[in-house]
């Protein structure tokens with residue numbers, strides 16, 4: 516297939532370029548900065564310079580191109596303000612960015628659209644020991660700032676499922692770790708002894724190695740059913756405390772430094788909602804059944820060894 520990929524230079528985008536090429540697909544990769552073209556061309560893709568948040572510019576950039584599928588893997592967490600607001604670039608990419616990419620899909624004649632969603636849409640709260648599946652309610656509000664993230668996941672899913680003439684598939688990713696993902700980010704902070712963990716944190720979540728997420732995205736592109744969402748997580752949910760400890764061990768950094776809960780809630784409210792308030796264990800049985808996908812790394816300990 517010929518794939519128009521947004522987010523090709525990111526934590527998932529880079530392994531995804533390799534996974535798509537290995538499966539024999541041809542990729543047109545959107546890059547914002549011409550200086551990054553080499554990152555994608557050396558992985559066999561064609562580069563196209565465009566900003567997904569500039570709808571008209573994106574349409575001009577894709578004019579005359581053709582593709583079978585559009586994949587939306589663009590986020591902007593590195594540019595995010597500490598306090599989430601409606602103008603947060605990642606939220607805009609999921610909402611407005613999806614609308615722009617759907618217009619681009621029509622322009623290039625694509626009939627399929629795979630988008631990035633998040634398991635946190637099941638609600639930033641303590642789900643206890645229950646294993647959540649795609650049959651559970653999605654888009655659950657809890658009355659905190661994190662609801663904005665939930666709404667953005669719903670916004671991208673709804674748009675791709677409702678788009679006339681397009682087969683929309685959504686990937687509800689667990690927390691990414693691996694190169695350039697959360698593990699690298701927190702290892703960098705622990706190396707500088709920056710506190711990373713709320714004191715007494717009990718929050719637990721499902722993670723996924725970026726390479727496994729990339730393989731799942733290719734499988735969903737090839738075999739995902741139209742109008743369906745798939746959880747993409749590993750087999751072993753882990754607490755944030757254990758996650759940081761494992762990352763410190765794998766990267767050889769000092770042990771994680773804890774900070775008072777009120778401080779993380781005040782400094783980065785979204786992280787407070789994620790690490791303190793949220794416990795969720797997620798099943799990938801549907802992705803295994805329908806896409807034939809299972810994570811190569813069953814859990815974070817195993818995946819960090821591969822990095």
Ligand SMILES: NC(=O)c1ccc[n+]([C@@H]2O[C@H](COP(=O)([O-])OP(=O)(O)OC[C@H]3O[C@@H](n4cnc5c(N)ncnc54)[C@H](OP(=O)(O)O)[C@@H]3O)[C@@H](O)[C@H]2O)c1
Pocket residue numbers: 521522523524525526527528545546547548551565566567568588589590591592593594608633688689690691692695696697698700
């Ligand atoms: N499920 C998860 O846990 C999850 C999901 C997403 C992100 N994250 C984590 O958050 C951290 C940083 O994420 P990140 O968001 O900065 O991801 P990232 O790894 O930097 O990738 C973001 C991608 O989106 C592209 N992009 C951003 N804004 C764009 C725009 N307006 N138009 C076109 N493309 C655009 C970026 O392109 P440029 O190269 O031009 O910037 C890049 O290719 C990583 O640790 C990642 O693992 C986690």
